[in-house]
Amino acid sequence: MTRTSHLQIRDFKGDIPRADAEQLERVWSRPKGLLGWLVTTNHKDIGKRYIVTAFIFFLCGGLLAALMRLQLMKPENSFLGPDLYNQFFTVHGTTMMFLFAVPIMEGMGIYLVPLMLGTRNVPFPRMNTFGYYIYLLGGILLFVSLFLNVGPDAGWFAYVPLSGPHYSPGKRVDIWSQMITLTEIAALVGAVEIITAVFKHRAVGMSLNRIPMFVWAQVVTSFMVIFAMPSIMLASGVLAMDRLAHVNTHFFNPAEGGDALLYQHLFWFFGHPEVYIIFIPATGFVSTIVETFSRRKMFGYLGLVLSLVSTAFIGFGLWVHHMFATPVAELGQGFFTGASMLIAIPSGIQIFCWLTTLLTGKPQLKTPLLWVLGFIALFVLGGLTGIMLASVSLDLQVHDTFFVVAHFHYVLIGGAVFPLFGAFYYWFPKWTGRMLSEGLGKLNFWLFFIGFNLTFFPMHILGLHGMTRRIYTYVVESGWGNLNLLATIGAGVMALSVIVFLTNVFVSRKSGVIAGANPWGAPTLEWGTASPPPPYGFLYLPTVQSRDPLWSDKDSPVIVGLSNTKREVLNTTILDAMPEHRYELAIDSIWPFALALAAGGSFIGAVFNAWAIPIGAALSFLVLSLWFWRGNEPKFLLEGIQHTPSSPSHPSKRVLEETPA
Amino acid sequence: MQNRTGTSLTLNFRLLLCIPIMALTGCSGMQSALNPAGAQAGRISGLWWLFFFVLTSVYVLVLIFTIAVFFRRHRSSLPLAPELPHPPRERRAQTIVGSAVGVTVIILFVFLFAEFATGHSLQEQPEPGALQIKVTGRQWWWEVQYQDPTPSRMVTTANEIHVPVGRSVQFQLQSPDVIHSFWAPNFHGKKDLIPGHPTTLTFKATTPGTFRGQCAEYCGFQHAHMRFVIVAESTNDFQTWLEQQRQPGREPGDETEKKGKEVFMSASCVMCHTIQGTPARATVGPDLTHLGSRPFLGAGTIPNNLGHLGGWVLDPQSIKPGVHMPQNNLSPGDLRALIAYLESLK
């Protein structure tokens, strides 16, 4: 129901008043210094933090992988002993899946979705900040434990009974469980933000069929997060209870009716959607880059959107294909084979639509598009080996071998990291105002592409020839030495590529070409504001009349009438995005940081003693009460630094009033 | 699909493909899913090649279209003006994409039926006269027990399995500690040994030879060193081996071996190991009754000879750290006698 009686569309004559921008700057900026860094609730700050932090974890995980490759490069090597190697492969997998892949996609969403929607911030700014801090705590927990040589060593999936109290004594697996809890809270927080933003804060005129593909990808992913994360939180939570002294539940203890297979079901019910949670945002990057660099509207928009939605649904029906070697019923296995093959269809539709857009457009081969072409070459290969793995008979041979390692690196690196690098090259100008070097970018790409294939292609062969996973060494007579050496050389090339990338970033930040608002001539809204965007995003909130506003819209009206003294955005209706009501967003606050310490401390304490949970919960509730009680007015801590309300006779209002209706 | 006469063109082509692969991997066909020596692995291998050739063709097609983008590129550095889509071209593109999706669906159905056919044949119940072997996975070795209606005729050994060619073998798989996975790629896919969920695996060897198997589910510290040997041999050879395994431990032949047996009985060895026909009957560790006849020690970790056995007995932790066997502080004389005795247990 729209309230057209409340809207007045009229002509606005006059330059956009400078006072408006300065006032908005005052209202939306954060305080200076370290305090400002701690209390900020600006989605661009938090988004950048997620991206940088997650990328640092990517480097850590990559370093662990390089060390693993050094150990495996020749048979019976003694570079890493079993304890270190087992910790390294566990922490490598855990880092990449929980601390890098999901958070970086989330970070990209938190930064870009509000801008693409034409609004100023996420709907719950303080909760967003809290999400980042608790994620950071989880990551710190994991790496501190690794440095103290008590890193988890039961695999990133921590199967029971190996990870249970009897076979994994000590605190290693407990640290793993609580790290999961902390990072999954952050993921759930991000999902709630994005769904609410996409439902309620779209620009006026952005009906469902005008939502950018990137935003569709993010909202579909967020729904998957909502339904998948509870499963891993439950699995790791009851595992922690099985292990905790004086709690000692028997969920997974076969001697008391517990069931080791139940753990696998709970884990993989999360685990399979997890990989789509990582992959689907990457499809958002690909769609965006393909459209921009083909210089034409995306072909098959409806097909692409339906593919995303069906991938999400089908993705929840595949998990048993990780368990084909366990004693599950044959009939059930057949169903999961069918579903696992079925999911190739929406993925195929996406590939076909992207290739069609490129081949019927005028492709310009800048670095972002190069990464996307690399993505197609590698992800399709990985997807095809995935079809092989969908077959129970084939899976029984190659399950838990390096064939699977090859498969998932092709779909995860090829399918998510390549688009991610493309996204970095594409949006770096928006984040920093400067372009990354094209020359270094091409070098970066080719080194990564070649290094990646050298590393992971031989693993297909190794798996077929019997090399199982998670082994810290192998014997000479196996004959696996040559291909392993090749893989290690490839890893070295990949490392070189990452160094080139980092060089590109550090050099370009200082001396890259100035980008301007829209260096790529892209169609979506984030390119309609400055690079980097001011804290308030857009000077006036935009409206849209098409799916590619910066290409097709002519003189779309802008929104006026939102408060200049409060952080206000516009809520719109769900289907047609008509204006509905004004909504005040939270200001900067220390409470998210305090809650992260309280809740995070509670879970970290639970590694050692079960009482940490009720005590931590009470403390967290206290912090939440204060958070709520202090409300949204600038308070003692921030007085004197905060915004000054504007004078009642605001220039822009006067201009409006003077203009005839 | 699968042609065993070796005269078909596809089979020759596959062998041709195998040669560079084998060369790269050092001709290690004894632990390879692509070197089937059994009926089940043979069927899986046939399915593999069907998938491989069809999917490779699909991949090449996608690559061609991807590379075509390179050739259609515009070289200007500034962004070109975005163009409006051309309706007739859009309709043509829709037809092509629609057809591609249709072809994809057809290929997937072909694969689905091929998989169901293969899977169904793999799930067939074993013949009534199948050989029954109970395999218990432990951290980090394989306990193998040949079943027999008469309990006294059961044979217990470790890390080594012999099977007769041409006869179905049914493995009863179980684990008392953590999850392991039994995998002999030349014969069949793998099966997980999950505490609380005993299960079975059946295959039939068709080609004689010596092959390798390995634990394929991460089971802790020394998962990497949990291997076994699997020998497929003629029925006669198999019966000879089984009979020999049924015999109690060979009596010591000379003074050294006699001393060695005394060392065994008085040291901590008897706390964990069995030698049939002697008072040593503990079942914590592997059965050593015919240790001398086994090719490896420590579940495929080191070759079985005097030198290695001496090192293993003295300090297994330095060879396989974390293994459940403690160090044994024996004098050189005692050690020499002990390993002479153990190696004599053929």
Added chain:
Amino acid sequence: MTARSVIDVSRLPSTEMDHRSPIWWGNNLLLVIETTMFGLIVAAYFYFRVVDFHQWPPPRSSHNPMMLVPNPALTIPTINLAILLLSCFPAYIVDRACFRKQSVVVTLNLLITIALGMICIGLRFLEFKSLQFRWDENAYSSVVWTILGIHLAHLITGTCENALMAAWALAKGLDAKHFRDIRITTLYWFWIAGIWVLLYVMIYWFPRW
């Protein structure tokens, strides 16, 4: 000087009481997450029943006297369920009164809901006692205690949230935003009661069928 058409939204309201408010969406998404969590625990409960146990609940042979069919007692749980459902009535009155902006009615009924909630929490501890099993005896007892425990956590959180709202109402008075917030917390309370009906039936009645 460039002309630019505008849409003036200054006359739009700034607080909505229902699904038009983002906080409504945030709250409901969190409830979806919690429902999924309970759904998975229920799946685990039935998984154990079907796959791992011959009798449900399993007999307590080591107990003295031996308990062959230790079904959980019904009295206290049923009373607790009744009180929890009863507490939905004042909660409903709170919900409607928020629309009509009746501060006194809201505050009063909120306090009644809190009082009933506290009784439920107290009874829940007695409910644990009446279960016949400790949590660490077997998988059945572990899963039942876990379900009761997680729901207890929700009862405590819901009551504390109601208390916080009541404290605000008494200390600072209620404006439109806080009437909306109270509607949100009562929605949470309805969910706590509603989900318990299903879980109660599963834990206390299903073993008897």
